[in-house]
Amino acid sequence: MAATESGLDGYGRDVYASAKGDVDEATIERLRGVSVATAWSVLSKAGILHPCMAGVTPLSGPEGFPLVGRARTLRYLPLREDLLPLLRAAGHANPQRQLFELVGPGDIVVIDAMGQTEAGTLGDILATRLKARNVAGIVTDGCVRDAPFIKRMGIPVFTKSVHPGANTSALLPFEFDGPVQCGGVTVLPGDIILGDEDGVVVIPAHLAAKVADDGLEQERLEGFLRKQVENGESLRDAYPPGPRLREAYEAWCRENPHR
Structure with a gap:
C-alpha cells in the first residue's frame, strides 16, 4: 500500500464517510469556553463513552490555554529497516512532510504513534514549521524531541512523553489525513480536538454543536x-x-x- 493522502475515500472507509463533518468557526470559538471535563460529561451522556486520549497530557502552551481545533491526522507504523531507503528516496513526498506543508490556521496535528515512546514524532525544526503554518496545536500519543525548545514556542503541545531520538529510529511516517487512533481513541479528519490540563478529548464533528x-x-x-x-x-x-x-x-x- 502506498503512502498517500487517504482522506476517507479508501477501501472500507466509505462506510464512515458520513461521520466526517465540517464544524463552523462560531462553534469552535464557543468550545473555547468548555472544559475537557465538561466536554467528557456531555459526550458520555450522548453515548460517546471513551473520548479521552489515555496518557496524553500537556507539554506546553500559553497559561490558561484551551486547545481547540480541527484534526489533521498523521499515522506512523513501527520501523521496518528495509523500508527506510524508500522513505528517504521519497524526499518531500514523505507523508509527514506533505501534511506539514498543507496544514493551516485552526488545524491540530494529531499524530498516531501507537503509544511508542522510543522515538520523537517530531522535533524543533518541524514544530517551528507547524507554528509558522499557524496550527492551533500538536497532539501525539508518542513523544516529541527537543522538548526544551518546544516548550518555549508558545503553542499547545500534548504528548505521552519525550525522547531524544529521531522518528525514524523507531517509526515510519505512513499516511496522512486518514482515520487514526491516538491514545486509544479513534480520530477522523475534521473531528474537533479539545485539550486542557485534564487531557484531550475527541469530539465527533456531528456532536460539536451539542x-x-x-x-x-x-x-x-x-x-x-x-x-x-x-x-x-x-x-x-x-x-x-x-x-x-x-x-x-x-x-x-x-x-x-x-x-
Whole structure:
C-alpha cells in the first residue's frame, strides 16, 4: 500500500464517510469556553463513552490555554529497516512532510504513534514549521524531541512523553489525513480536538454543536453551584442542585443573561 493522502475515500472507509463533518468557526470559538471535563460529561451522556486520549497530557502552551481545533491526522507504523531507503528516496513526498506543508490556521496535528515512546514524532525544526503554518496545536500519543525548545514556542503541545531520538529510529511516517487512533481513541479528519490540563478529548464533528451548547450551559450552572458551596451550601443541597437551588439558578440566569 502506498503512502498517500487517504482522506476517507479508501477501501472500507466509505462506510464512515458520513461521520466526517465540517464544524463552523462560531462553534469552535464557543468550545473555547468548555472544559475537557465538561466536554467528557456531555459526550458520555450522548453515548460517546471513551473520548479521552489515555496518557496524553500537556507539554506546553500559553497559561490558561484551551486547545481547540480541527484534526489533521498523521499515522506512523513501527520501523521496518528495509523500508527506510524508500522513505528517504521519497524526499518531500514523505507523508509527514506533505501534511506539514498543507496544514493551516485552526488545524491540530494529531499524530498516531501507537503509544511508542522510543522515538520523537517530531522535533524543533518541524514544530517551528507547524507554528509558522499557524496550527492551533500538536497532539501525539508518542513523544516529541527537543522538548526544551518546544516548550518555549508558545503553542499547545500534548504528548505521552519525550525522547531524544529521531522518528525514524523507531517509526515510519505512513499516511496522512486518514482515520487514526491516538491514545486509544479513534480520530477522523475534521473531528474537533479539545485539550486542557485534564487531557484531550475527541469530539465527533456531528456532536460539536451539542457539546458547545450543553457544555456552556453546564459550565454556567457549575460556576453558580461552586459559588453556593463556597458560601456554605451542603453537597446534599447543591450537587446535584435540589429544587430550591435550581429555582435560584434560573432566577440568577434571568438577571444575568448570556452575552
